[in-house]
Amino acid sequence: MSIITHTNKNDFLKLHLDYVHNTESPIIMHTWGAISAAAACLGRHAYLELGIGRIYPNIFCLLVGPPGVRKNAAINYPVNLVKKYTNVKFAPDDTGGQRQGLIVALEDSEKDNIAAQLQNPDITEINLFADTNELDLLGNTQLEIFKDNVDTHTLFICATEFGSFLGQGSLEMTRFLNKMWDGEDYRYKIRKEHHTLKDALLNLLGGTTSADLASLLPAEAIGQGFMSRIILVHAAQRGKRIPPSKSFVKPELEEALGDVYKYLFYDHRTAMTLSKSAIKLEDEIYNADIKIPDTRFIFYAERRHSHLEKVAMVLAATNQRAEITHEDIHLANEILKETELSMPDALGEYGLSPIALARQKMIEFIQHANGPVNSDILWAVMRRDMRLMDFKNAISDLVNGHKLIKIDTDDGVAFVYNEDLSQVLDLLTTKEG
Structure with missing residues (x-):
């Protein structure tokens, strides 16, 4: 069964694939571009409370393929809509492999100060220095966001050139990203002073080639868990060949997609739950112990259950539901299985001689x-x-x-x-x- 058959079962994914139908990127990359963008809109204000702790719908996704496969387009189409219709905060796309740049962006002290002022009933005048494109205090929805500032330290990393973001062999950066995927507090030191970055969360959508991936990642990245947190989406060639004069997105569908992103960012602020049938199916999938026949994915297999829950949360939220159903779990599992078929090709010879x-x-x-x-x-x-x-x-x-x-x-x-x-x-x- 093809990926298009699976995505037709979700209205949001079906709409997105219709929007980009006349473009060349592979469908599997378009699918994950849309899922990643939706996850970034949800941030920390949607979550699933489980016995092992709280799961957030953030996703680390890397589109991998040779030059010319149209990875950048699959990233830019949904990201441009998120920028246009929401106030999702974006990380710098070139950090040179230094986590300090991300920490500064996550801290974002000016907006923290604005949030504190908005919550203080004694303050009647607020001096704003924020860019008006990022903060519009005339809208009631934006006011609510800063009163409920769970996403103050949430960022969306969009790196069409993943190497510029990650840097060469940066083990410290991959360790930092591990913490940010988990949504844990991060302790760091500046000039002998200890600081704690609280309630931080990152979403990542990037593009690279297999050869670059092998040269960028330190060998320890597999053992320390970084690669187990990433969804590797591989395609060896573009989905179709369309002359530039005939390649376009459908503008008449943009507003409908924008409405989905706006809902996810501004309105879907809730604890999510699993239906009884979803729990039953999830347990069956967990006990099936799905493996990828490649020793480099041993740790990914151990974390696959979390990926399944994150994708299912996104699918449910795009349908404006707080309850994750049997259908959401099934579709998330099918999309993952389709993606996992080519994951070893995405890694190429990474981790080898x-x-x-x-x-x-x-x-x-x-x-x-x-x-x-x-x-x-x-x-x-x-x-x-x-x-x-x-x-x-x-x-x-x-x-x-x-x-x-x-x-x-x-x-x-x-x-x-x-x-x-x-x-x-x-x-x-x-x-x-």
Whole structure:
């Protein structure tokens, strides 16, 4: 069953996919872009109280694919609507891998001061320094937000270039992000003074390639839990090819989508609950112990239940319900299962040897090529990354593992990525014709 079949079961996702129908990004990326944007609108003011503690609907989502797969578009379409219709606070998208920039943005002391003034009945005049695009005190809804300031320390990270945000091998940043996914207080020190960042929460929607991901993340990121908190959404190629003159979103649907984001941000302020049938299905899924056949996802499997609950919360909230139903849990599980099929491809060779990293670079080069790649050209590209013997062994392994298809051409042996054999045969037939 395709992802489009699943998303048709939720009015919000169906509306979003209709909105972006005439664009090139893969449907799986459009789906997670919309889910992530909706989660950011909910912040901390929607939550699920469980025996293990409070679960928030925040999501860390990374769209992974080669250049040209249209990751940025899948991020920007929903994010632009969130910026237009809500006052969600956005994090800086380039921190150089330093958590200090995020801490400053999360602290946001000016708005804390405004919130305190709004709650003080003795104050009749308020001196505002905030940007009018971010704070409009003429609207009653905004006034309510700052009286109920649970989202004072909530930010939405939108990083179309994830490397600029995360930095190179920053273990401290990944540890900080772990805390922010959990919604825990964070203690830090400035000039010998200890501070505590309370009630902080981050949502993350980013884009990168498998090769960049391998070079950005420290090896410890798997063991310390960072990768278990991220939904990796992979696509090897764009969803469809549409000439720029014919690629557009449907403006007549924008207001309806904007209304959903406004509702989530301004009105859906409630504790959420699970129906009896939802609890039963959730227990069945938990006991089924769904695994991804890749040792790098051992810790993700242990945290999958939390991802399931977060996505189900978003699905229920977009339908303006505080109760999570059997249908929400089922749909969340189906979307996760569809996404998990290609998660190992998203990681590429991350966590493996330098030769494995070079193999990933080779795979991405062939993926992005517009047709078969001649063996001599491929070696010319890879000769700085591996020895000739390693190159030949890598080619042999990838062909035997059915990741590459070896073909004979007039120019000698060439290789194509085995994404869809029928497309490969069509391409060759066209060239011969």
